[in-house]
Amino acid sequence: QSVLTQPPSVSAAPGQKVTISCSGSRSNLGMNLLSWYQQLPGTAPKLLIYDNNERPSGIPDRFSGSKSDTSGTLDITGLQTGDEADYYCGTWDSSLSAVVFGGGTKLTVL
Amino acid sequence: EVQLLESGGGLVQPGGSLRLSCAASGFTFDNYGMSWVRQAPGKGLEWVSIISGSGDTTFYADSVKGRFTISRDNSKNTLYLQMNSLRAEDTAVYYCAKVPISGVVTHYFDSWGQGTLVTVSS
Numbered sequence: 001q002s003v004l005t006q007p008p009s010v011s012a013a014p015g016q017k018v019t020i021s022c023s024g025s026r027s028n029l030g031m032n033l034l035s036w037y038q039q040l041p042g043t044a045p046k047l048l049i050y051d052n053n054e055r056p057s058g059i060p061d062r063f064s065g066s067k068s069d070t071s072g073t074l075d076i077t078g079l080q081t082g083d084e085a086d087y088y089c090g091t092w093d094s095s096l097s098a099v100v101f102g103g104g105t106k107l108t109v110l
Numbered sequence: 111e112v113q114l115l116e117s118g119g120g121l122v123q124p125g126g127s128l129r130l131s132c133a134a135s136g137f138t139f140d141n142y143g144m145s146w147v148r149q150a151p152g153k154g155l156e157w158v159s160i161i162s163g164s165g166d167t168t169f170y171a172d173s174v175k176g177r178f179t180i181s182r183d184n185s186k187n188t189l190y191l192q193m194n195s196l197r198a199e200d201t202a203v204y205y206c207a208k209v210p211i212s213g214v215v216t217h218y219f220d221s222w223g224q225g226t227l228v229t230v231s232s
Contacts, residue, residue: 033218035217035218045222047218047222050210050217050220056220098171099157099217
């Protein structure tokens with residue numbers, strides 16, 4: 001069981017919008033910032049969002065994030081087939097003194 | 111450009127040992143913390159361990175505490191993971207990842223290597 005909770009899968013049609021949720025607790029998301037990663041099939045994870053809603057250079061603005069209290073979301077608009085991947089949320093857990101991840105969400109673009 | 115290149119993975123018997131290395135380039139290595147994250151076949155990401163830029167602070171996941179040791183050689187720009195008493199459940203791709211600060215309390219990793227596969231099996 002992962003410390004952060006994500007839906008196992010989401011799906012939407014090309015051009016549509018999808019939202020992936022990430023739920024935690026006071027010791028992790030309640031006290032620390034949220035990040036998101038994209039893992040395309042057969043590749044290493046790549047940072048998508050940090051500091052709840054900041055994008056590294058090169059990440060398109062179709063990807064956006066937010067956090068409120070102990071939960072957060074990743075929004076992807078204008079879905080493309082190339083967005084099909086696993087998405088993970090992550091943060092620091094101050095009680096565990098550990099980095100924690102969600103279990104991952106598989107995005108299917110129908 | 112940040113580059114992280116893992117090596118040292120392979121097949122090892124249960125109870126055996128292995129040392130992973132991660133060669134870093136493209137940034138001032140000792141200014142940043144570093145971490146290991148693993149992914150079992152078909153599973154999600156699992157954080158393993160983290161070390162500060164100076165090497166004086168380390169943390170471990172409970173699943174590897176007492177068996178794995180993270181270290182770094184800043185003169186060689188290299189991160190290590192010494193894995194002892196290996197179990198079948200340690201089978202995974204092991205990624206090294208760069209922390210955006212010199213410390214260890216981080217909510218994200220800004221660069222990842224391509225990973226090295228460790229298989230624990232008899």
